[in-house]
Protein backbone atom coordinates (compact mmCIF):
# COMPACT_ATOMS: atom_id res chain seq x y z
CA UNK A 118 0.00 0.00 0.00
CA UNK A 119 1.25 3.45 -0.89
CA UNK A 120 -0.62 4.83 2.12
CA UNK A 121 -0.17 2.39 5.01
CA UNK A 122 -2.37 2.10 8.09
CA UNK A 123 0.67 2.93 10.26
CA UNK A 124 4.35 3.80 9.91
CA UNK A 125 6.54 2.25 12.59
CA UNK A 126 9.67 2.65 10.47
CA UNK A 127 9.24 6.40 10.04
CA UNK A 128 8.64 6.75 13.78
CA UNK A 129 11.75 4.68 14.62
CA UNK A 130 13.99 6.70 12.32
CA UNK A 131 13.19 9.90 14.26
CA UNK A 132 14.40 8.41 17.56
CA UNK A 133 16.91 5.95 16.12
CA UNK A 134 20.04 7.04 17.93
CA UNK A 135 18.36 7.01 21.38
CA UNK A 136 16.70 3.67 20.71
CA UNK A 137 19.83 2.07 19.33
CA UNK A 138 21.97 3.16 22.26
CA UNK A 139 19.33 2.04 24.78
CA UNK A 140 19.34 -1.44 23.22
CA UNK A 141 23.14 -1.48 23.02
CA UNK A 142 23.24 -0.62 26.71
CA UNK A 143 21.23 -3.76 27.56
CA UNK A 144 23.48 -5.84 25.31
CA UNK A 145 26.47 -4.44 27.17
CA UNK A 146 25.13 -5.03 30.68
CA UNK A 147 23.49 -8.40 29.73
CA UNK A 148 20.74 -7.95 32.33
CA UNK A 149 18.22 -9.30 29.84
CA UNK A 150 15.63 -10.24 32.47
CA UNK A 151 14.64 -7.91 35.32
CA UNK A 152 17.42 -5.50 34.47
CA UNK A 153 17.66 -1.87 35.59
CA UNK A 154 15.63 -0.70 32.59
CA UNK A 155 12.63 -2.76 33.73
CA UNK A 156 12.70 -1.11 37.15
CA UNK A 157 13.25 2.38 35.78
CA UNK A 158 10.47 1.94 33.23
CA UNK A 159 8.02 0.78 35.90
CA UNK A 160 8.97 3.87 37.90
CA UNK A 161 8.83 6.24 34.92
CA UNK A 162 5.43 5.14 33.67
CA UNK A 163 4.16 5.13 37.27
CA UNK A 164 5.18 8.79 37.52
CA UNK A 165 3.72 9.58 34.12
CA UNK A 166 0.32 8.07 34.95
CA UNK A 167 0.44 8.91 38.66
CA UNK A 168 0.01 5.22 39.41
CA UNK A 169 1.17 4.06 42.83
CA UNK A 170 2.20 0.59 41.60
CA UNK A 171 3.26 -0.72 38.17
CA UNK A 172 4.10 -4.33 37.37
CA UNK A 173 5.52 -5.12 33.93
CA UNK A 174 4.45 -8.32 32.21
CA UNK A 175 4.80 -10.12 28.89
CA UNK A 176 1.81 -8.69 26.98
CA UNK A 177 -1.61 -7.11 27.37
CA UNK A 178 -3.48 -10.40 27.33
CA UNK A 179 -1.34 -11.70 30.20
CA UNK A 180 -1.99 -8.45 32.06
CA UNK A 181 -5.72 -9.13 31.99
CA UNK A 182 -5.27 -12.77 32.98
CA UNK A 183 -2.92 -11.87 35.83
CA UNK A 184 -5.39 -9.24 37.08
CA UNK A 185 -8.15 -11.84 37.29
CA UNK A 186 -5.84 -14.36 38.98
CA UNK A 187 -4.67 -11.79 41.51
CA UNK A 188 -8.27 -10.93 42.37
CA UNK A 189 -8.80 -14.61 43.10
CA UNK A 190 -11.69 -14.98 40.68
CA UNK A 191 -12.90 -18.59 40.67
CA UNK A 192 -14.37 -20.82 37.93
CA UNK A 193 -18.05 -19.99 37.49
CA UNK A 194 -17.63 -16.36 38.58
CA UNK A 195 -19.14 -13.95 36.08
CA UNK A 196 -17.25 -11.07 34.47
CA UNK A 197 -19.03 -8.33 32.52
CA UNK A 198 -17.30 -7.52 29.22
CA UNK A 199 -18.35 -5.41 26.23
CA UNK A 200 -19.27 -7.44 23.13
CA UNK A 201 -17.47 -5.01 20.84
CA UNK A 202 -13.76 -5.21 21.66
CA UNK A 203 -10.68 -7.23 20.84
CA UNK A 204 -11.21 -10.89 21.76
CA UNK A 205 -8.36 -10.95 24.29
CA UNK A 206 -10.55 -9.08 26.80
CA UNK A 207 -13.03 -11.96 27.01
CA UNK A 208 -10.62 -14.76 26.09
CA UNK A 209 -8.79 -14.66 29.42
CA UNK A 210 -12.16 -14.79 31.18
CA UNK A 211 -12.87 -18.07 29.39
CA UNK A 212 -9.34 -19.35 29.88
CA UNK A 213 -9.69 -19.09 33.67
CA UNK A 214 -13.05 -20.89 33.63
CA UNK A 215 -14.90 -17.66 34.40
CA UNK A 216 -18.08 -16.72 32.56
CA UNK A 217 -18.03 -13.72 30.18
CA UNK A 218 -21.30 -11.80 30.34
CA UNK A 219 -21.52 -9.61 27.27
CA UNK A 220 -23.00 -6.12 27.32
CA UNK A 221 -23.55 -3.72 24.45
CA UNK A 222 -21.64 -0.55 23.53
CA UNK A 223 -22.66 2.98 22.61
CA UNK A 224 -22.89 3.20 18.84
CA UNK A 225 -21.35 6.68 18.63
CA UNK A 226 -18.31 6.27 20.87
CA UNK A 227 -17.90 2.46 20.89
CA UNK A 228 -17.60 2.19 24.67
CA UNK A 229 -19.56 0.11 27.18
CA UNK A 230 -23.22 1.04 27.48
CA UNK A 231 -23.73 2.01 31.08
CA UNK A 232 -27.45 1.09 31.14
CA UNK A 233 -26.56 -2.51 30.28
CA UNK A 234 -24.42 -3.18 33.33
CA UNK A 235 -26.96 -3.49 36.15
CA UNK A 236 -29.38 -5.75 34.21
CA UNK A 237 -26.38 -8.04 33.55
CA UNK A 238 -25.35 -8.43 37.20
CA UNK A 239 -26.22 -11.68 38.99
CA UNK A 240 -25.19 -13.07 42.39
CA UNK A 241 -22.23 -14.69 40.60
CA UNK A 242 -20.90 -11.43 39.14
CA UNK A 243 -17.45 -10.52 40.46
CA UNK A 244 -15.96 -8.01 38.03
CA UNK A 245 -16.53 -5.55 35.20
CA UNK A 246 -13.90 -5.07 32.46
CA UNK A 247 -14.47 -1.72 30.72
CA UNK A 248 -12.36 -1.28 27.58
CA UNK A 249 -11.20 2.22 26.61
CA UNK A 250 -11.75 1.42 22.96
CA UNK A 251 -9.95 3.24 20.14
CA UNK A 252 -8.37 5.78 22.52
CA UNK A 253 -10.98 7.32 24.81
CA UNK A 254 -12.49 6.42 28.16
CA UNK A 255 -15.44 4.26 29.00
CA UNK A 256 -17.77 6.08 31.46
CA UNK A 257 -15.61 5.20 34.48
CA UNK A 258 -17.25 7.34 37.12
CA UNK A 259 -20.60 5.61 36.64
CA UNK A 260 -18.95 2.21 36.28
CA UNK A 261 -17.10 2.65 39.59
CA UNK A 262 -20.31 3.80 41.27
CA UNK A 263 -22.19 0.68 40.09
CA UNK A 264 -19.23 -1.54 41.02
CA UNK A 265 -19.05 -0.09 44.53
CA UNK A 266 -22.77 -0.53 45.03
CA UNK A 267 -22.63 -4.20 43.98
CA UNK A 268 -19.23 -4.96 45.50
CA UNK A 269 -17.56 -5.75 42.16
CA UNK A 270 -14.00 -5.35 40.97
CA UNK A 271 -13.23 -3.12 37.99
CA UNK A 272 -10.37 -4.12 35.67
CA UNK A 273 -9.66 -1.48 33.03
CA UNK A 274 -8.51 -2.81 29.66
CA UNK A 275 -6.39 0.17 28.69
CA UNK A 276 -4.50 -1.43 25.80
CA UNK A 277 -5.74 1.29 23.43
CA UNK A 278 -5.84 4.50 25.44
CA UNK A 279 -2.59 4.80 27.36
CA UNK A 280 -1.98 8.48 28.10
CA UNK A 281 -5.65 9.50 27.90
CA UNK A 282 -7.16 11.22 30.93
CA UNK A 283 -10.54 11.06 32.62
CA UNK A 284 -12.25 14.08 34.16
CA UNK A 285 -14.69 13.36 37.00
CA UNK A 286 -17.82 15.45 37.46
CA UNK A 287 -16.10 17.20 40.41
CA UNK A 288 -13.14 18.16 38.22
CA UNK A 289 -10.66 15.51 39.43
CA UNK A 290 -8.48 14.26 36.59
CA UNK A 291 -6.96 10.77 36.47
CA UNK A 292 -5.05 8.79 33.87
CA UNK A 293 -6.90 5.87 32.34
CA UNK A 294 -5.67 2.62 33.86
CA UNK A 295 -5.44 4.13 37.35
CA UNK A 296 -9.17 4.40 38.10
CA UNK A 297 -10.31 0.80 38.49
CA UNK A 298 -8.98 -1.68 41.08
CA UNK A 299 -6.55 -2.83 38.40
CA UNK A 300 -5.57 -1.33 35.04
CA UNK A 301 -4.01 -3.34 32.22
CA UNK A 302 -2.15 -2.24 29.14
CA UNK A 303 -0.26 -3.62 26.14
CA UNK A 304 2.92 -2.39 24.51
CA UNK A 305 2.32 -4.36 21.29
CA UNK A 306 4.15 -2.45 18.53
CA UNK A 307 0.98 -0.94 17.04
CA UNK A 308 -0.36 0.43 20.35
CA UNK A 309 0.03 4.10 21.24
CA UNK A 310 3.08 3.26 23.37
CA UNK A 311 4.49 0.31 21.48
CA UNK A 312 7.72 -1.58 22.03
CA UNK A 313 9.57 -3.66 19.43
CA UNK A 314 8.15 -7.00 20.40
CA UNK A 315 5.65 -7.99 23.10
CA UNK A 316 5.13 -6.21 26.39
CA UNK A 317 2.46 -5.27 28.90
CA UNK A 318 1.88 -3.72 32.30
CA UNK A 319 -0.52 -3.83 35.21
CA UNK A 320 -1.42 -0.82 37.37
CA UNK A 321 -2.96 -0.64 40.81
CA UNK A 322 -3.21 1.85 43.66
CA UNK A 323 -3.49 -0.87 46.31
CA UNK A 324 -0.32 -2.18 47.96
CA UNK A 325 -1.57 -5.67 48.87
CA UNK A 326 -2.99 -6.14 45.39
CA UNK A 327 0.31 -4.99 43.86
CA UNK A 328 2.18 -7.61 45.90
CA UNK A 329 -0.22 -10.30 44.80
CA UNK A 330 0.00 -9.24 41.16
CA UNK A 331 3.78 -9.39 41.29
CA UNK A 332 3.62 -12.85 42.85
CA UNK A 333 1.26 -14.07 40.12
CA UNK A 334 3.63 -12.82 37.39
CA UNK A 335 6.49 -14.68 39.10
CA UNK A 336 5.28 -18.27 39.61
CA UNK A 337 3.36 -17.38 42.77
CA UNK A 338 6.52 -16.79 44.77
CA UNK A 339 7.42 -13.91 47.04
CA UNK A 340 10.57 -15.56 48.35
CA UNK A 341 12.50 -17.35 45.63
CA UNK A 342 11.64 -21.06 45.40
CA UNK A 343 8.78 -20.75 47.92
CA UNK A 344 5.54 -20.85 45.93
CA UNK A 345 2.48 -19.72 47.87
CA UNK A 346 -0.08 -19.51 45.07
CA UNK A 347 -0.41 -20.74 41.50
CA UNK A 348 1.00 -18.07 39.23
CA UNK A 349 2.49 -17.89 35.78
CA UNK A 350 5.66 -16.64 34.13
CA UNK A 351 5.08 -13.25 32.56
CA UNK A 352 7.84 -10.67 32.29
CA UNK A 353 8.57 -7.46 30.45
CA UNK A 354 12.08 -8.06 29.14
CA UNK A 355 14.90 -5.55 29.56
CA UNK A 356 15.35 -4.69 25.87
CA UNK A 357 11.65 -3.85 25.54
CA UNK A 358 11.77 -1.80 28.76
CA UNK A 359 14.80 0.11 27.45
CA UNK A 360 12.92 0.92 24.23
CA UNK A 361 9.84 1.92 26.22
CA UNK A 362 11.91 4.27 28.40
CA UNK A 363 12.86 6.17 25.25
CA UNK A 364 9.40 6.10 23.71
CA UNK A 365 7.62 7.14 26.92
CA UNK A 366 9.34 10.53 26.61
CA UNK A 367 7.58 10.94 23.23
CA UNK A 368 4.13 9.70 24.26
CA UNK A 369 2.60 13.15 24.78
CA UNK A 370 3.90 14.28 21.38
CA UNK A 371 2.56 11.11 19.81
CA UNK A 372 -0.86 11.60 21.41
CA UNK A 373 -0.97 15.21 20.22
CA UNK A 374 -0.04 14.22 16.67
CA UNK A 375 -2.84 11.63 16.63
CA UNK A 376 -5.35 14.11 18.07
CA UNK A 377 -4.40 16.76 15.52
CA UNK A 378 -4.60 14.22 12.71
CA UNK A 379 -8.09 13.24 13.88
CA UNK A 380 -9.12 16.91 13.84
CA UNK A 381 -7.90 17.14 10.24
CA UNK A 382 -9.91 14.05 9.25
CA UNK A 383 -12.99 15.53 10.92
CA UNK A 384 -12.60 18.83 9.13
CA UNK A 385 -11.97 17.24 5.73
CA UNK A 386 -14.84 14.75 6.09
CA UNK A 387 -17.40 16.93 7.83
CA UNK A 388 -19.70 17.33 4.82
CA UNK A 389 -19.33 13.79 3.49
CA UNK A 390 -22.75 12.32 4.09
CA UNK A 391 -22.24 8.63 3.35
CA UNK A 392 -20.12 8.19 6.48
CA UNK A 393 -20.53 8.87 10.21
CA UNK A 394 -17.59 10.32 12.11
CA UNK A 395 -16.54 9.09 15.58
CA UNK A 396 -17.81 11.02 18.60
CA UNK A 397 -15.61 12.43 21.34
CA UNK A 398 -17.02 12.04 24.84
CA UNK A 399 -16.91 15.05 27.15
CA UNK A 400 -15.31 13.31 30.15
CA UNK A 401 -12.19 11.96 28.42
CA UNK A 402 -9.30 13.14 26.33
CA UNK A 403 -8.88 11.09 23.16
CA UNK A 404 -5.56 9.63 22.09
CA UNK A 405 -6.97 8.21 18.84
CA UNK A 406 -5.54 4.73 18.81
CA UNK A 407 -7.89 4.41 15.84
CA UNK A 408 -9.88 6.87 13.77
CA UNK A 409 -12.97 4.83 13.03
CA UNK A 410 -15.76 5.89 10.70
CA UNK A 411 -19.06 4.09 10.08
CA UNK A 412 -20.96 3.36 6.88
CA UNK A 413 -24.31 1.67 6.34
CA UNK A 414 -24.06 -1.32 4.00
CA UNK A 415 -21.09 -0.19 1.87
CA UNK A 416 -18.21 -0.60 4.33
CA UNK A 417 -16.48 -3.43 2.48
CA UNK A 418 -16.98 -1.63 -0.84
CA UNK A 419 -15.24 1.47 0.50
CA UNK A 420 -12.42 -0.67 1.91
CA UNK A 421 -11.90 -2.22 -1.55
CA UNK A 422 -12.18 1.15 -3.27
CA UNK A 423 -9.47 2.59 -1.00
CA UNK A 424 -7.32 -0.50 -1.56
CA UNK A 425 -7.66 0.00 -5.34
CA UNK A 426 -6.03 3.40 -4.77
CA UNK A 427 -3.38 1.77 -2.60
CA UNK A 428 -4.82 3.25 0.62
CA UNK A 429 -4.94 0.88 3.60
CA UNK A 430 -7.90 0.68 5.97
CA UNK A 431 -8.85 -1.88 8.61
CA UNK A 432 -11.99 -3.34 10.14
CA UNK A 433 -11.72 -3.41 13.93
CA UNK A 434 -13.72 -5.65 14.58
CA UNK A 435 -15.58 -7.63 11.93
CA UNK A 436 -17.54 -9.85 14.36
CA UNK A 437 -18.90 -8.99 17.80
CA UNK A 438 -17.75 -11.34 20.56
CA UNK A 439 -21.21 -12.81 21.16
CA UNK A 440 -21.10 -14.12 17.58
CA UNK A 441 -17.61 -15.63 17.85
CA UNK A 442 -17.52 -19.42 17.96
CA UNK A 443 -15.03 -19.44 20.83
CA UNK A 444 -17.53 -17.86 23.21
CA UNK A 445 -20.73 -19.48 21.99
CA UNK A 446 -20.86 -22.20 24.64
CA UNK A 447 -19.54 -20.23 27.62
CA UNK A 448 -20.91 -16.68 27.42
CA UNK A 449 -24.05 -15.34 29.04
CA UNK A 450 -26.10 -12.54 27.50
CA UNK A 451 -28.81 -10.68 29.39
CA UNK A 452 -29.25 -7.57 27.23
CA UNK A 453 -29.67 -6.98 23.47
CA UNK A 454 -26.33 -6.54 21.69
CA UNK A 455 -27.70 -4.74 18.63
CA UNK A 456 -25.11 -1.96 18.50
CA UNK A 457 -22.16 -4.33 18.77
CA UNK A 458 -23.54 -6.53 16.01
CA UNK A 459 -24.33 -3.58 13.75
CA UNK A 460 -20.97 -1.87 14.33
CA UNK A 461 -19.16 -5.02 13.25
CA UNK A 462 -20.62 -4.51 9.77
CA UNK A 463 -20.21 -0.71 9.74
CA UNK A 464 -16.81 0.26 11.14
CA UNK A 465 -13.75 1.17 9.13
CA UNK A 466 -10.52 2.50 10.64
CA UNK A 467 -8.47 4.90 8.53
CA UNK A 468 -4.68 5.34 8.53
CA UNK A 469 -3.78 6.80 11.95
CA UNK A 470 -0.26 7.08 13.29
CA UNK A 471 2.36 9.48 14.55
CA UNK A 472 3.90 10.14 11.12
CA UNK A 473 0.65 10.91 9.29
CA UNK A 474 0.80 14.13 7.23
CA UNK A 475 -1.98 16.44 6.13
CA UNK A 476 -1.12 15.75 2.46
CA UNK A 477 -1.68 12.05 2.94
CA UNK A 478 -4.92 12.69 4.84
CA UNK A 479 -6.19 14.89 2.01
CA UNK A 480 -5.53 12.02 -0.39
CA UNK A 481 -7.40 9.56 1.86
CA UNK A 482 -10.33 11.94 2.27
CA UNK A 483 -10.52 12.76 -1.45
CA UNK A 484 -10.80 9.04 -2.15
CA UNK A 485 -13.60 8.71 0.40
CA UNK A 486 -15.40 11.70 -1.13
CA UNK A 487 -15.05 10.22 -4.59
CA UNK A 488 -16.50 6.93 -3.35
CA UNK A 489 -19.45 8.64 -1.66
CA UNK A 490 -20.23 10.79 -4.72
CA UNK A 491 -20.20 7.76 -7.01
CA UNK A 492 -22.30 5.60 -4.73
CA UNK A 493 -24.97 8.07 -3.68
Ligand SMILES: *Cc1c(COP(=O)(O)O)cnc(C)c1O
Nearest residue numbers: 176177178203205206276303305
Ligand atom coordinates in the same frame (compact mmCIF):
# COMPACT_ATOMS: atom_id res chain seq x y z
C1 LIG B 1 -4.04 -5.28 22.02
C2 LIG B 1 -5.16 -5.50 22.96
C3 LIG B 1 -5.10 -6.48 23.97
C4 LIG B 1 -4.01 -7.50 24.06
O1 LIG B 1 -2.72 -7.04 24.08
P1 LIG B 1 -1.51 -8.00 23.63
O2 LIG B 1 -0.31 -7.29 24.09
O3 LIG B 1 -1.59 -8.14 22.14
O4 LIG B 1 -1.70 -9.32 24.31
C5 LIG B 1 -6.15 -6.56 24.86
N1 LIG B 1 -7.21 -5.75 24.77
C6 LIG B 1 -7.31 -4.81 23.81
C7 LIG B 1 -8.51 -3.92 23.78
C8 LIG B 1 -6.30 -4.66 22.86
O5 LIG B 1 -6.43 -3.73 21.90
